[in-house]
Amino acid sequence: MNQIHPNYSIKIEERTDEILKWLYIGTNLPFWPEFYQYITHDLKTFQAKSILLTEEGNITGHVLLFNENEEILYFGFFGVFNHDKNKIGFLLNKLIEYGKLNKFSKIIGPVNIPTFIYGWGFMEKGSEASIYIGKPINPPIYQELFFHKGFTLKTKELSLEGPVIKLNSKILKSFTLENYEMFHPKSWEEVLSFKPIFFRLNTNLPRDSVITPGTQHLYENYVEFAKTYGGLFLIVFVKYKITGDIIGCFLSIPNPFRKNKSDVYDSCEAFIILLEKEHQGKGLGWLLALFSAKKGWDNNIRYNSTPIEKNVKRSIRMAKKYGLEHKRTHLILEYSI
Known part of the structure; x- marks a missing residue:
């Protein structure tokens, strides 16, 4: 499927080896070759696809698509070079169009598979941006544009972290x-x-x-x-x-x-x-x-991070009791079609 825009075009990529080449656009966590076996496992398990955004023949944006059933479309590794607002908006529109065209009832994400490496959610402004397993890093422009487009908050995940x-x-x-x-x-x-x-x-x-x-x-x-x-x-x-x-x-x-x-x-x-x-x-x-x-x-x-859903107040209190501090927040969003 190819779609044309005065400046951009998109392509749906289904080949796992090709998808592997472009996932890094949607994450600031290290994308080491030694992780490929774990990534490939999940890509093949879900028969994942990618929407690739191109400008003048060069790939400048990426979003991963996968699903477990016919109801929910999951997306992950959403990113564009230089976090350009227009490109984010264009790619976001294509994500929604894909969900509608394939008759999904909801779109949920970002869920970056395998999540035990690349985690889930858009990082909220003010979060610590150091590299850590399962903690995506991104500027706030992404969630701002997603909310503007009609996405709503599904889950707010807090990371309580500190010395063991x-x-x-x-x-x-x-x-x-x-x-x-x-x-x-x-x-x-x-x-x-x-x-x-x-x-x-x-x-x-x-x-x-x-x-x-x-x-x-x-x-x-x-x-x-x-x-x-x-x-x-x-x-x-x-x-x-x-x-x-x-x-x-x-x-x-x-x-x-x-x-x-x-x-x-x-x-x-x-x-x-x-x-x-x-x-x-x-x-x-x-x-x-x-x-x-x-x-x-x-x-x-000697150091631990514990993700806790925002509404689980007792667990948050207990984590703080044992010296952990709220360091990061990630937002998982959903869109009803």
């Missing part, structure tokens, strides 16, 4: 719930065997709170990334002793953009926490977080 506190056993014991047991998988093979459990736990999330679609297809990709840049300490499961069932998990992401003086990765992001509904509201979430922080410290992790 060295926790002593007394603090952990004060949170201990005697009917629950936290544990790390013994091997990466065991981690992979827990995929059905992860998928079952993930179904407990309210539909509106799910940002990344198709998580049942993405588990192995996350595991491979955690294995390459981190370790088993990043993955915690919780067992309910009375039944022996695994009823929760806490997954973190290693941050390959930061190392200590010994050339060791020393930071991470708390990626996802899942609990069975009947075990929620008992403090298990924070017990998992503290257990994970303790194990992180034991494995050289």
Whole structure:
């Protein structure tokens, strides 16, 4: 599909190897060749496409398109060179046109797959702009133009960040719930065997709170990334002793953009926490977080970032209690067709 404008034209690109060449336009996070295997996995999983914006034959803008069903069109890696207002507006119009032409009912994004590397949302003005895993960086002109075009706020995600506190056993014991047991998988093979459990736990999330679609297809990709840049300490499961069932998990992401003086990765992001509904509201979430922080410290992790939805006030208070500060805000937007 090609469309003409006095100054610009667009092209729909479906070839994965070609899409890989242009995703960098839509992110300020490092786009290293060593990440290609993780990116390619998700592009192929979703059969993603790109809209490429060209000016006089040169590609100057990009937006990624993908979907899990016929209802919602997701977009990611939206960007143009020099953040030119006219080009952003033109590409945005083509994104909306594509959604209408293909009869989607909503457009949601930005969701930059794989999200465990490139994250989601437009960064809000005033946010810290340092390089960190899963934290997109962009000037405010993007969300301003999206809002002007009729997009509305779906989710406001806060990043609470700071040094990892060295926790002593007394603090952990004060949170201990005697009917629950936290544990790390013994091997990466065991981690992979827990995929059905992860998928079952993930179904407990309210539909509106799910940002990344198709998580049942993405588990192995996350595991491979955690294995390459981190370790088993990043993955915690919780067992309910009375039944022996695994009823929760806490997954973190290693941050390959930061190392200590010994050339060791020393930071991470708390990626996802899942609990069975009947075990929620008992403090298990924070017990998992503290257990994970303790194990992180034991494995050289000294800095952590935790994404928390703005309306989850209790979690924000708890994060600040343990020394984390609100450093960044990202906006996930939606458009009803």
